[in-house]
Amino acid sequence: MKINFAMWSKALQGVPHITKAEWAELDIVSRWLIATRAMALVLTLFSAMIAGLFALRDGKFDLGIWLLLTIGLFMAHGTNNLINDWTDYARGVDRGNYFRAQYGPQPLEHGLLTQRQLFGYIAVTGLLAVIPGLALVYYRGGITLPLMAVGAFFVLFYTFPLKYIGLGEIALLVIWGPLMVGGGHYVFTGAWDWNVTLAGLAYSLGVCAALFGKHIDKLDMDEAKHIRTLPVILGERNARVGVIVMIILQYALIVYLIVIGFFTPILLLVFLSLPVFLKQVLPMYRQPRPKERPANYPETAWPLWFVASAFVFSRRFGAMYLLGLILDTAWRLIAR
Numbered sequence: 026m027k028i029n030f031a032m033w034s035k036a037l038q039g040v041p042h043i044t045k046a047e048w049a050e051l052d053i054v055s056r057w058l059i060a061t062r063a064m065a066l067v068l069t070l071f072s073a074m075i076a077g078l079f080a081l082r083d084g085k086f087d088l089g090i091w092l093l094l095t096i097g098l099f100m101a102h103g104t105n106n107l108i109n110d111w112t113d114y115a116r117g118v119d120r121g122n123y124f125r126a127q128y129g130p131q132p133l134e135h136g137l138l139t140q141r142q143l144f145g146y147i148a149v150t151g152l153l154a155v156i157p158g159l160a161l162v163y164y165r166g167g168i169t170l171p172l173m174a175v176g177a178f179f180v181l182f183y184t185f186p187l188k189y190i191g192l193g194e195i196a197l198l199v200i201w202g203p204l205m206v207g208g209g210h211y212v213f214t215g216a217w218d219w220n221v222t223l224a225g226l227a228y229s230l231g232v233c234a235a236l237f238g239k240h241i242d243k244l245d246m247d248e249a250k251h252i253r254t255l256p257v258i259l260g261e262r263n264a265r266v267g268v269i270v271m272i273i274l275q276y277a278l279i280v281y282l283i284v285i286g287f288f289t290p291i292l293l294l295v296f297l298s299l300p301v302f303l304k305q306v307l308p309m310y311r312q313p314r315p316k317e318r319p320a321n322y323p324e325t326a327w328p329l330w331f332v333a334s335a336f337v338f339s340r341r342f343g344a345m346y347l348l349g350l351i352l353d354t355a356w357r358l359i360a361r
Contacts, residue, residue: 028052028111036063042325043130048137060146061103062134068232070095070342071103072201075228076209078350079221082357085213090164094209097157104151105180110182111143118250133291154180165212172208176200179299194255198237220287227278227348231339237264238331242314265310268335272302274340289356294349298342305334 029052035041036058043051043059048297051059073095080086111117132138138146157174179187179196187193206225211217240247240254241264248257256264279295281290311330318327326333 028057033058038189039064041130043073045136045139048130055147056137057103059130060138060143061106063103065106066099066102068201068339068343069098069205069262071347072205072225072228073098073209074220074347075225075350076206076213078326079206079210079211079218079224079349082354083210083214087213090213092159093160093358094158095239098205098209100150100177101180104147104154105183107143107147107150107259108181109184111140111147111303112115114140116185118252119313123126151180160214165215167211167215168217168354169208169212172211174202174210176204179204188254189252190254191258192251194233194240197228198233200224200229201232203227205229219358220282220285224282224287227275227282227296228343230271230275230278233333234268235332235335235339237268238333238335241265241268241331242329247286259309261313265331268310268331269307272306272348274339279346289353291353291356292346292349294352295345298345299340301334301338301341306338309334 029050032041032051032055040062041059047060049055049282056188057063065154073091076094077086077091080091110131111134114131130142133140144269159318162169162173179200183193183196183259187196194297202225203222206228207217207222210221228358240256241261244254244256244261244264257268259267267313276295277290283290318324322330
């Protein structure tokens, strides 16, 4: 079967709309990227890179360790997304043109995969997450095994019951910051650094804001299906305010870490993402979600609304953050 590199690119940048006939012509990597919603996996790659840069700054970077960490986290995230789809399908959530089935292919609901095939995807992807994790446990020891166990718990139980009782967003905040960045740094150094944890939190707040946006978009559907995400519990207005507060906290944490000397002023580069917040996110989040797609809004993007701008901001902030860390690290290494 011919490798479709163009589809790889599409899957990493967005959620391709695809028919069953088109799916049948795709190579296995393209299918995996679509099934795991690879666009979101890029956020995990950022976390791994941030952890690696802190290790490099401390003189403890090891390429082999970083590759194991990155592959393990990447595959764990993919496993989680696959399990999410199976759980929602098994519980009947995705039936009746539910939100998830509108903005992109749901492999089971749209008949792209059988349950047996999806279980195969889960088994292989999960194994590719566990093997690097066990290698890191063997290499580092200490609290690496408990950190891996916490990660496995979130992979298996994020969708149910955590998402159903308002803990999904909190879990994500912990995973992409303290767990991936703080825990990743620990794997390199063998020591826990709370400033690194705060630096990870500055990144994961943006990821959490994007998830909040998605859950606000489908608030009515979730409430009807008794899925009590935090936006359902808080209500749309409070949830919208929550997203704005989380983004402001990202900038505040960066400034704090600069003031205490953990970062150099180079990290002020993150403020290059501020125009996206001021021009796209803030105006959108000050208003309720429209009931119908506005005439000037892309049909292919609907019903994604709040999540679209929050996701764009999260990737922009993450990119500026990563660039700032690279320059900050280079400056420190040269100045030694």
